[in-house]
Amino acid sequence: MVREKVAxxxxxxxxxxxxxxxxxxxxxxxxxxxxxxxxxxxxEVPGDLSSAxxxxxxxxxxxxxxVRVNSVGLNxxxxxxxxxxxxxxxxxxxxxxxxxxxxxxxxxxxxxxxxKLKFISIDFSHSFKKDFFKGRISIIQKKENIIDFVFQLxxxxxxxxxxxxxxxxxxxxxxxxxxxxxxxxxxFNGKKTLKKxxxxxxxxxxxxxxxxxxxxxxxxxxxxxxxxQANYNLGMHEAISSDNFEKYEAxxxxxxxxxxxVVMRLYTSSKGRNDIFNLWKANTRSRYDLRKYFxxxxxxxxxxxxxHFTFAYGKETFNYEKTKFNIKKIIKExxxxxxxxxxxxxxxxxxxxxxxxxxxxxxxxxxxxYESIKKIVIECHKNGIKFFIPFKPWDVKSNESLDHHxxxxxxxxxxxNIDGFFLDTMxxxxxxxxxxxxxxxSFEFASEGTPRLQRQIEQLTSSWDQIGDIRRNYKVxxxxxxxxxxxxxxxxxxxxxxxxxxxxxxxxxxxxxxGMGLVIxxxxxxxxxxxxxxxxxxxxxxxxILNKYHNIIFGSNSVPLIETLSNGLICNQFCNDNNQKIYxxxxxxxxxxxxxxxASNPKANIKLKQxxxxxxxxxxxxxxxxxxxxxxxxxxxxxxIYVKY
Numbered sequence: 122m123v124r125e126k127v128a129x130x131x132x133x134x135x136x137x138x139x140x141x142x143x144x145x146x147x148x149x150x151x152x153x154x155x156x157x158x159x160x161x162x163x164x165e166v167p168g169d170l171s172s173a174x175x176x177x178x179x180x181x182x183x184x185x186x187x188v189r190v191n192s193v194g195l196n197x198x199x200x201x202x203x204x205x206x207x208x209x210x211x212x213x214x215x216x217x218x219x220x221x222x223x224x225x226x227x228x229x230x231x232x233x234x235x236x237k238l239k240f241i242s243i244d245f246s247h248s249f250k251k252d253f254f255k256g257r258i259s260i261i262q263k264k265e266n267i268i269d270f271v272f273q274l275x276x277x278x279x280x281x282x283x284x285x286x287x288x289x290x291x292x293x294x295x296x297x298x299x300x301x302x303x304x305x306x307x308x309f310n311g312k313k314t315l316k317k318x319x320x321x322x323x324x325x326x327x328x329x330x331x332x333x334x335x336x337x338x339x340x341x342x343x344x345x346x347x348x349x350q351a352n353y354n355l356g357m358h359e360a361i362s363s364d365n366f367e368k369y370e371a372x373x374x375x376x377x378x379x380x381x382x383v384v385m386r387l388y389t390s391s392k393g394r395n396d397i398f399n400l401w402k403a404n405t406r407s408r409y410d411l412r413k414y415f416x417x418x419x420x421x422x423x424x425x426x427x428x429h430f431t432f433a434y435g436k437e438t439f440n441y442e443k444t445k446f447n448i449k450k451i452i453k454e455x456x457x458x459x460x461x462x463x464x465x466x467x468x469x470x471x472x473x474x475x476x477x478x479x480x481x482x483x484x485x486x487x488x489x490x491y492e493s494i495k496k497i498v499i500e501c502h503k504n505g506i507k508f509f510i511p512f513k514p515w516d517v518k519s520n521e522s523l524d525h526h527x528x529x530x531x532x533x534x535x536x537x538n539i540d541g542f543f544l545d546t547m548x549x550x551x552x553x554x555x556x557x558x559x560x561x562x563s564f565e566f567a568s569e570g571t572p573r574l575q576r577q578i579e580q581l582t583s584s585w586d587q588i589g590d591i592r593r594n595y596k597v598x599x600x601x602x603x604x605x606x607x608x609x610x611x612x613x614x615x616x617x618x619x620x621x622x623x624x625x626x627x628x629x630x631x632x633x634x635x636g637m638g639l640v641i642x643x644x645x646x647x648x649x650x651x652x653x654x655x656x657x658x659x660x661x662x663x664x665x666i667l668n669k670y671h672n673i674i675f676g677s678n679s680v681p682l683i684e685t686l687s688n689g690l691i692c693n694q695f696c697n698d699n700n701q702k703i704y705x706x707x708x709x710x711x712x713x714x715x716x717x718x719x720a721s722n723p724k725a726n727i728k729l730k731q732x733x734x735x736x737x738x739x740x741x742x743x744x745x746x747x748x749x750x751x752x753x754x755x756x757x758x759x760x761x762i763y764v765k766y
Contacts, residue, residue, distance in 0.1 A: 251279035294367035340388035426638035435644035459664035734760030
């Protein structure tokens, strides 16, 4: 122990603390425990203020101009020159002053340990110049494999004048440099990590850190339940998935009351990173009310694999010579795709808006008015096909209400016996429409946009996975759809309206890779963009697979982007139980990949069967640690392999 009458330069103390020494500075006493093991650490050495002072004084003496000194250390034991110069009238502005957390004063430690909750909290304080900071670090364990880390801060500002303050997170940099650290939605590919997923809702999966064997894993989640709070997680859920997140800093607005700044959730597992994803998924889903998905009357929507976009006045649908809808022709042609499960009857747009006629009035202008719809519905139901009509939210006029449109829909259902309502351009269900399902329990609402927020996900039980939308020349990427794996009971139908030729191949491959159905949209408001004969055969095969292996592909234990054994491959694993799995493998390179594809249980006997894609010979290579499945995946191709243990 060393006692100082006057504070001296503390470079040695700071350095030893950084290297792992058990060292404390309190009330002029420096205490250090001997015999401790020191370890290497990354250091950022600031510029020397003593050397910089010559340039600062020179700038002050000059009649014009000034000087900016970047990245200079402002240790309180070394910044006397700044104090003296300011006292003499010098105009010196300090930007981005760094408050060190090395010598925080621990004020209180609290802990609780019972069957329902385990936690420990540490209250600390730190005086920086004349601003007084308080904080609390809490570690909370509510479930066996889930631990919450909560960091809170407050400040009493000098003269009650707030300052701009930002937090930096050096531990993110250290994580990013770890060879076994995997950012969310990424894969290991040699020495690089590549993003191979799409997020289309507000839940962010955890980043994962594993040991060298890959068996022990920790998931790191910065969840975003309260995005409206000023300081809550500071966008870290997005930062941790970005390329330069190690440099991340964020501004906070603090007052005299403790405010949640960082809420980090840790998932731990001895079964590897796949288990981390399932732990996170189960915990995420526990916050949602998903009862609506499992009502017996609505189970039909789960097998709505192939939807036809029926443009009412296109030549595919309408016989202009007889002025009749040729629905039998649509149904017959649909057999080339494996048979349609539903139709979306699109008749208002692009005609809607030419006059004051609203979307409901336009049904009156159809041949035979509502009777023609009724006949089409009867024919569809005879062939096991559900019938949807669209809703245009931009046709709600100023003198109307959504209640008015809900009443119109009720009347329409009663007249025609339709099965569903497609919410054009929407990703949520208005309250006015919710009463309809009470009156017509089997009626379904599907949205064009994937629901993003909790309330939307709970209310809408199907949607499109639309790629490219109105943008033409859009390349369809084959990647994992995260929403699809978190909520497998929510059907997503793949669609890219303007894709032609080989781009349509990518639509089918993306659907197969994610275990999703498709929207068959060939008449895009007069532009005829058909599927080829070969593409129709692939879609037919995919539908048969989705139907035959439904319980596996839409299983609750499915995991996206599992580890592969060869670079250049990504793989989704569909699973509902331990006996049957389907592996969807995509070769995203321009070369054929021959070799090990994925690992399986070494203790189990397995049977392999390729069910989709270019045929390849599959083999099993056994060793002590694992069974490796070997095969060839052609360039830019997706294959599906059924595995039975």
